[in-house]
Amino acid sequence: MTILEVKINPFIESIESNIKEGNWYSALTLALTLPDICGRLSTPEVTSGKRYAKWFDEFVGSKYLMDDILGQRHIFASGNDFYALRCAFLHQGESDISIQRAKETVEKFKIQAPKVIDGQYSGSHNVKIDQYLMIRLDIFCEDIAEGVKKWVSENKGKTDVEKRANQLVMIDNNSISYNGVFIE
Secondary structure, three states: OOOOHHHHHHHHHHHHHHHOOOOOHHHHHHHHHHHHHHHHHHOOOOHHHHHHHHHHHHHHHHEEEEEEOOOOOOOOOHHHHHHHHHHHHHHHHHEEEEOOOOOOOOOOOEEEEEEEEEEEOOOOEEEEEEEEEEEEHHHHHHHHHHHHHHHHHHHHHOHHHHHHOOOOOOOOOOOOEEEEEOOO
């Protein structure tokens, strides 16, 4: 297993665990953060908003667009829209992105937890009404996790990415402290 996999897998596992537990705020926070982390590891020289949007569009964006039978592309939300949501949510706790400079096709996200019916998650996802986009948290978070897995697969073994990945935080679950001294 590469350093990149060792460092990124706990983030993916946390998203999956949060979905399973219904810890929606934590799942959303992590899902909105991961494109930043992966984008930074790939292209640290590019500004945050540009690399976030580029990463999102490349690894997740296809899930938020549709080609109709006439071949016209309908974008429900772009990487810029999700970057605007990231900024609004992480900095203000909001889903209204109307004042965010990065927004393109959405004014506000309607974020909902799935309903459980007969042991299965259900609810609307990727429904756009005017300038509002409804996203179901479990699907959105899974879309991000899948995008991160694809990104890791394409970037593992790249020396520069691996080197930067080595700087990512690792939460130590194995050591304990006794009077300020860490014991393994």
